[in-house]
Amino acid sequence: AQSVTQLGSHVSVSEGALVLLRCNYSSSVPPYLFWYVQYPNQGLQLLLKYTSAATLVKGINGFEAEFKKSETSFHLTKPSAHMSDAAEYFCAVSDRTGTASKLTFGTGTRLQVTL
Amino acid sequence: EAGVTQFPSHSVIEKGQTVTLRCDPISGHDNLYWYRRVMGKEIKFLLHFVKESKQDESGMPNNRFLAERTGGTYSTLKVQPAELEDSGVYFCASSQDLRLAGADTQYFGPGTRLTVL
Numbered sequence: 001a002q003s004v005t006q007l008g009s010h011v012s013v014s015e016g017a018l019v020l021l022r023c024n025y026s027s028s029v030p031p032y033l034f035w036y037v038q039y040p041n042q043g044l045q046l047l048l049k050y051t052s053a054a055t056l057v058k059g060i061n062g063f064e065a066e067f068k069k070s071e072t073s074f075h076l077t078k079p080s081a082h083m084s085d086a087a088e089y090f091c092a093v094s095d096r097t098g099t100a101s102k103l104t105f106g107t108g109t110r111l112q113v114t115l
Numbered sequence: 116e117a118g119v120t121q122f123p124s125h126s127v128i129e130k131g132q133t134v135t136l137r138c139d140p141i142s143g144h145d146n147l148y149w150y151r152r153v154m155g156k157e158i159k160f161l162l163h164f165v166k167e168s169k170q171d172e173s174g175m176p177n178n179r180f181l182a183e184r185t186g187g188t189y190s191t192l193k194v195q196p197a198e199l200e201d202s203g204v205y206f207c208a209s210s211q212d213l214r215l216a217g218a219d220t221q222y223f224g225p226g227t228r229l230t231v232l
Contacts (some may be wrong), residue, residue: 044223105158
């Protein structure tokens with residue numbers, strides 16, 4: 001069985017500060033890993049994904065994440081936070097076995113950006 | 116290209132009533148998924164269609180939930196009769212044929228917020 005742990009249900013940073021959202025996963029097979037973002041009153045939008053190519057993955061809006069197998073982590077970072085980054089962020093792992101590809105999500109981290 | 120759409124955006128019903136949620140996937144996407152987020156908890160998988168066939172329905176809570184995808188296009192999720200614990204946000208997602216490159220990406224709709232009173 002797969003699982004995802006997101007440390008910190010709420011994270012607050014100042015505008016211009018580093019954003020670090022933590023994600024650790026558990027998977028019995030090499031995983032596909034995803035970060036999704038949900039802005040207020042909108043659906044989930046894909047930020048970036050890891051699918052066994054480069055371990056450092058760059059996504060939209062200046063976000064990136066690094067896959068570290070030894071640490072079973074896939075933390076999301078952005079060098080400089082912007083007010084528009086305030087949203088809820090979800091880490092997810094995909095079951096790559098067979099034809100099913102359901103996602104297992106973490107509980108989400110709500111990012112607050114302050115002036 | 117239109118994204119995944121869901122209807123209604125909000126639904127408030129009383130315990131014991133029936134509600135039907137609809138999802139229109141991205142055109143040409145064979146895979147359609149339903150997920151649910153109960154307040155404060157994680158987003159949980161409900162089921163997966165490949166075209167009109169149920170590939171995996173291991174996440175369906177009980178037999179009060181019925182999902183269909185007639186003709187392999189849009190899907191409906193019916194809850195009958197609704198209970199208080201069914202309240203939450205129901206998300207639909209779609210993806211391409213898994214044999215195609217990029218098919219591992221699921222595109223989500225905005226969700227339907229269901230409130231059962």
